[in-house]
Amino acid sequence: MLEPxxxxxxxxxxxxxxxxxxAALAFSAPLLSTVxxxxxxxxxxVELAAAPAFGLRYATLARxxxxxxxxxxxxxxxxxxxxxxxxxxxxxxxxxxxxxxGVLTGALGLALRIFAVALPxxxxxxxxxxxxLADALVQNLRAPARFAIGALAAFRLVPLLGHEWQMLTLARxxxGVDAGRNPAARLRLFASTAFALLxxxxxxxxxxxxxxxxxxxxxxxPRTYARRQVFRRSDAALVAASAVLAAAxxxxxxxxxxxxxxxx
Amino acid sequence: xxxxxxxxxAWRHAGRRAWAVRGVDLRIAHGERVLLLGPSGAGKSTLLxxxxxxxxxxxxEAAGEVQIDGLDPxxxxxxxxxxxxxxxxxxxxARSGDDVAFGLENRAVPxxxxxxxxxxxxxxxxxxxxxxxxxxxxxxxxxxxxxxxGVLALRPGLLLLDEPTANLxxxxxxxxxxxxxxxxxxxxxxxxxxxxVADALPLVDRVVVLEPGGGIRADGPPEAVFAEHGDRLAxxxxxxxxxxxxxxxxxxxxxxxADALVRAxxxxxxxxxxxxxxxxxxxxxxxxxxxxGVGKSTLALLLGGLLAPTSGRVEAxxxxxxxxxxxxxxxxxxxxxxxxxxxxFVTTRVADELAVGPRRLGRSPAQIDTxxxxxxxxxxxxxxxxxxxxxxSGGEARRLxxxxxxxxxxxxxxxxxxxxxxxxxxxxxxxxxLAELRDxxxxxxxxxxxxxxxxxxxxxxxxxxxx
Numbered sequence: 061m062l063e064p065x066x067x068x069x070x071x072x073x074x075x076x077x078x079x080x081x082x083a084a085l086a087f088s089a090p091l092l093s094t095v096x097x098x099x100x101x102x103x104x105x106v107e108l109a110a111a112p113a114f115g116l117r118y119a120t121l122a123r124x125x126x127x128x129x130x131x132x133x134x135x136x137x138x139x140x141x142x143x144x145x146x147x148x149x150x151x152x153x154x155x156x157x158x159x160x161x162g163v164l165t166g167a168l169g170l171a172l173r174i175f176a177v178a179l180p181x182x183x184x185x186x187x188x189x190x191x192x193l194a195d196a197l198v199q200n201l202r203a204p205a206r207f208a209i210g211a212l213a214a215f216r217l218v219p220l221l222g223h224e225w226q227m228l229t230l231a232r233x234x235x236g237v238d239a240g241r242n243p244a245a246r247l248r249l250f251a252s253t254a255f256a257l258l259x260x261x262x263x264x265x266x267x268x269x270x271x272x273x274x275x276x277x278x279x280x281x282p283r284t285y286a287r288r289q290v291f292r293r294s295d296a297a298l299v300a301a302s303a304v305l306a307a308a309x310x311x312x313x314x315x316x317x318x319x320x321x322x323x324x
Numbered sequence: 325x326x327x328x329x330x331x332x333x334a335w336r337h338a339g340r341r342a343w344a345v346r347g348v349d350l351r352i353a354h355g356e357r358v359l360l361l362g363p364s365g366a367g368k369s370t371l372l373x374x375x376x377x378x379x380x381x382x383x384x385e386a387a388g389e390v391q392i393d394g395l396d397p398x399x400x401x402x403x404x405x406x407x408x409x410x411x412x413x414x415x416x417x418a419r420s421g422d423d424v425a426f427g428l429e430n431r432a433v434p435x436x437x438x439x440x441x442x443x444x445x446x447x448x449x450x451x452x453x454x455x456x457x458x459x460x461x462x463x464x465x466x467x468x469x470x471x472x473x474g475v476l477a478l479r480p481g482l483l484l485l486d487e488p489t490a491n492l493x494x495x496x497x498x499x500x501x502x503x504x505x506x507x508x509x510x511x512x513x514x515x516x517x518x519x520x521v522a523d524a525l526p527l528v529d530r531v532v533v534l535e536p537g538g539g540i541r542a543d544g545p546p547e548a549v550f551a552e553h554g555d556r557l558a559x560x561x562x563x564x565x566x567x568x569x570x571x572x573x574x575x576x577x578x579x580x581x582a583d584a585l586v587r588a589x590x591x592x593x594x595x596x597x598x599x600x601x602x603x604x605x606x607x608x609x610x611x612x613x614x615x616x617g618v619g620k621s622t623l624a625l626l627l628g629g630l631l632a633p634t635s636g637r638v639e640a641x642x643x644x645x646x647x648x649x650x651x652x653x654x655x656x657x658x659x660x661x662x663x664x665x666x667x668x669f670v671t672t673r674v675a676d677e678l679a680v681g682p683r684r685l686g687r688s689p690a691q692i693d694t695x696x697x698x699x700x701x702x703x704x705x706x707x708x709x710x711x712x713x714x715x716x717s718g719g720e721a722r723r724l725x726x727x728x729x730x731x732x733x734x735x736x737x738x739x740x741x742x743x744x745x746x747x748x749x750x751x752x753x754x755x756x757x758l759a760e761l762r763d764x765x766x767x768x769x770x771x772x773x774x775x776x777x778x779x780x781x782x783x784x785x786x787x788x789x790x791x
Contacts, residue, residue, distance in 0.1 A: 191418055213416045219460065220412065230630040231667040234660040235728065236684040238651035252670065259714075260666070264413050271414035274376055274406045275474060276430035286425035286438040 070115025072298065073187035077196040079295035080188060083302035084180035090306040091176050096320045097169035099313040100176035106305050107179045114187045124182050125175070132171035139167035190215055196289040206278045213272060217264055224260055228253050326403050326481030326513045328352040328375065332388030334538070335370055335379060344370040346538030348388070352530075357514040359524050359546070362534035363560035364717055364747055368517045371534070372484045375515070376406040392482060402431060405480030409487045411467035415474075420462070421446070421455025424474045431478060445477035446470075449503040463616065465496025469503045476507055485516040489523065490745050493616055493773045497523065519747055521550075522565035533557065561719070561747030570752065572759035572781045574607075582606060583641045585736040585767040586627050586658065590636030597622040599636055602786060604736060609758060609768045611778045614788035620771040621663065621740050623788070627769060628660035628738045640736075652684040659729030661739040665721040669713040674705055674724060677713050681732040699727040703757070719750035726757070736767040743774045755781050 072080070091103045111121055140159055148161030194212040197203040232238070232253060239245035272278075313319045334346040345367030352358055360368050373379050374390055377397035392400040408414050417423040424442040433441065442455065449469045459467060468488060475483065485504065489497035501523055508514075508527070518524035531549040533542040542549045550557075550564055558564040584603035592599040597619030604610050604627065612620050625631040626638050629646025640646045646658055662668050671677045678696045687695070700706045703723040708716065713724060722742070729737060742758075743751050759781060762768050772778060778785055 189418075191422060209416075212418075216416070216418060216460075217413075227662065227664070227667045230625060231662050232670065233630055233651045233654070234628060234662070235668055235670055236652045236655035236681045236732065237670055240650065256667075256670075267408070267410060267413040268416070270378060271408055272416055272426075274378060274401075274408075275416075275427035275478070276401065277416075277426075279401065279430065281430070281432045283429045284432050284435050284438070286429055286435055286442075287422070288435065 072113040073115045076295040077188045077193040078200045080184045082299045084184045086303040087306045088177045096318040098318045100172035102309045103176035135170045136167040199289045200291045325354045325511045329391045333390045334387040337384045357528045359528040359531045360517045366534040366536045377401045403481045405475035406484040407488045409490050414471045415459045420457045427478045445473040448507040449473045464492045465499035468500045483514045561749035563748050586640045591633040592635045594634045604769045606767045608783045611782035611785045612771045618788045624740045624771045629654045655732040658736045659734035663740040665725035675709040703727045739770045
């Protein structure tokens, strides 16, 4: 889910990781300023148009973005059930719930916002190698190596957790510990398994830290970098273009008169 | 090139009453290659950590002196390289070449000189993949080779190896031994800790034996040390070469068998195990062997009723398909012992750990008490009844995990690599215990890489072949 799918095939995928991250933020953040449905819809169009430039196929993007779909559906259902103001024309009455145009517009707007705000992040992480990101954070943003490289190393241990969880679960069954259908017992079993997983993860993390220490990590000497990350003019251009596009989207919705500011 | 001098060195971890090492006087000259031995608990790993400068001053109490080329080891860190046991937790980066570069970056080697040194180190250890090979795609032995390359790239004067093959299967261990032998540099001083003495002997010219209570018991050329101290070391659990292991085979397998305790009919698990037909019988030790990745551990989970086959069937006699049983029922019929004992611990006291199974079966407190006392005694765990299972040594934890499976008196016992990484003493005890259980009429199934175990104990061997 998190590992990159392509190794720099699109022209934008090859940009500096920090630039990609900044561009994603520069585009997403302004979209949060309004609650109308048009702004996120326009934003989404721009993002979908940009996907091929990242070398991402729409099928791949859809596979990566399906958790967003679940979240968006959840929003629509919640709004239909619990929206306080039910303005607009009545479309259909589902028992005690009146589905009106007002409710649907609100729900649609929220669902679109989720997509529009999260999709740039999906684009960036799908096309960025975590090692490159950590390198760029340290070299271009002067982030502390202790933090960036440390997080990178910890990240490597994450896939082990899935296997570890399965072994712990099976081992508990082998010890005669199971929960059956009792929800309280299930919760207890889940908590005790999660605790064992945590203890194991901390021990492994500790061993990894000692091994990194033994190879001179964070010993006070300034590091050198085997993999150079450069922030070029084209990287700055990507960030700027992204900010300009976000401004254009907002300007459109203001000029059409649908802009509804989140404050005031 | 480094020289190591210890004078009356001692170290006590903060909060502990006993010294981890004590009274060590030792001088190791430039380019010497030393095997450091001692029974478990003699402080070998602590001594290596001290030499690597990995014991911060505030983490315990020191006495005496330890010097590398006349320097405190904490100030001589760039002269020392250390390879640990577990390959999983010493690789830092996602790509192999990056991982070797990691140490060089930390030591501020100029960028243009990093990649040539990475390639040289990878070549020295016989790494046969390109630099961008994902570290996660390497086998354990290959990962350990890579870890060795990461240390050698730093050109240490003193190379420390802390049981570098203990977490590996025999082919993986061979890979790493060959890499160490091939990468040997006459200018590098080397200290290796290794239980499997026969594996380490070709690499060293001197043996030092630590005495558990403190001081050094023996020091000299391998032949002389083992001639004088070999018997005692073997009794203490060191795998001294050339000492036979007891055989526990039954004279002949019965020609007419009762029903199988558990039977697999074309049982398979998608992506993990190809279809297998197999039966395990009472009064028999069945060894399941085969190369890595062929699905031996998965088969153990199937037979143990812990996993459902995705095709085919596993049938226990009596009782039907074991993966459908409730957990308590399962433990009364089939006991499973995992490769990593810590996965199976669910309490904070050794005695409680033994009581879990019987209590789940609804046994009375008096019955539970009898079972716990009997098992503590039988597996030499009496002195540890109140200890936390997570603080046990490898051998103790293994004995406890076997004892927990026995506590519910199952007729069939399934073990995954029971002898893996065990010292000689635990190995002999474990083999004797399993033989005893077999002779009492239990069925024993063991997944194993250990040829000695198969030779000593197995009545039947089933080798799974790569598909």
